[in-house]
Amino acid sequence: MTTEIRRLRDALGCFTTGVCVVTAATDTGVIGLTINSFASVSLDPPLVLWSLDRASDRAEAFHIVDRFAINVLSEEMQAISSALAKKGAHAVPVEALDPGPHEVPILHGALAQFICTVENRHDGGDHVIFVGRVTEFRQSEGAAPLIYYRGKYRTLAEA
Numbered sequence: 001m002t003t004e005i006r007r008l009r010d011a012l013g014c015f016t017t018g019v020c021v022v023t024a025a026t027d028t029g030v031i032g033l034t035i036n037s038f039a040s041v042s043l044d045p046p047l048v049l050w051s052l053d054r055a056s057d058r059a060e061a062f063h064i065v066d067r068f069a070i071n072v073l074s075e076e077m078q079a080i081s082s083a084l085a086k087k088g089a090h091a092v093p094v095e096a097l098d099p100g101p102h103e104v105p106i107l108h109g110a111l112a113q114f115i116c117t118v119e120n121r122h123d124g125g126d127h128v129i130f131v132g133r134v135t136e137f138r139q140s141e142g143a144a145p146l147i148y149y150r151g152k153y154r155t156l157a158e159a
């Protein structure tokens, strides 16, 4: 990574975000990826987006799936966030999954979950932008969000 790219990454890190895990069912089991590029796009139709690093080990698997779920993490979920941000750590442990019959596997304890069909994939330079159409969503009350700022996890209480 060049100095200029590192400076850009550090400047982008000043934008405070939540943290999500994208989950999807594949032939080899449930995969997950920690992301903070999630954004809402449109209410009607209901569209959201996230971007995937082309260099990710998980890129091939995510290019095949036609559905995914965005799980918005609570502050209790930092461990799974770190686990699913590790190189090569794609498999979501069964105990982390919500056991209900969902069209796409979702994470237990998430603040909100958006189940999506892939509407479009767009070129985004060294990333691919996934636009998803939300077919089902849920939210839970009470829990606090996991936050990411300047390359570190934070909590609302700390902020």
Ligand SMILES: Cc1cc2nc3c(=O)[nH]c(=O)nc-3n(C[C@H](O)[C@H](O)[C@H](O)COP(=O)(O)O)c2cc1C
Pocket (backbone or CB within 6 Å): 019, 033, 034, 035, 036, 037, 038, 050, 051, 052, 053, 055, 056, 057, 058, 059, 084, 085, 086, 087, 088, 089, 148
């Ligand atoms: C807070 C946080 C946010 C991240 N956001 C993204 C993202 O939006 N898109 C992405 O492709 N990778 C993102 N990553 C990196 C991936 O989680 C993962 O570390 C990376 O893809 C390398 O692993 P892989 O090659 O096995 O996929 C993020 C990591 C962290 C810790």
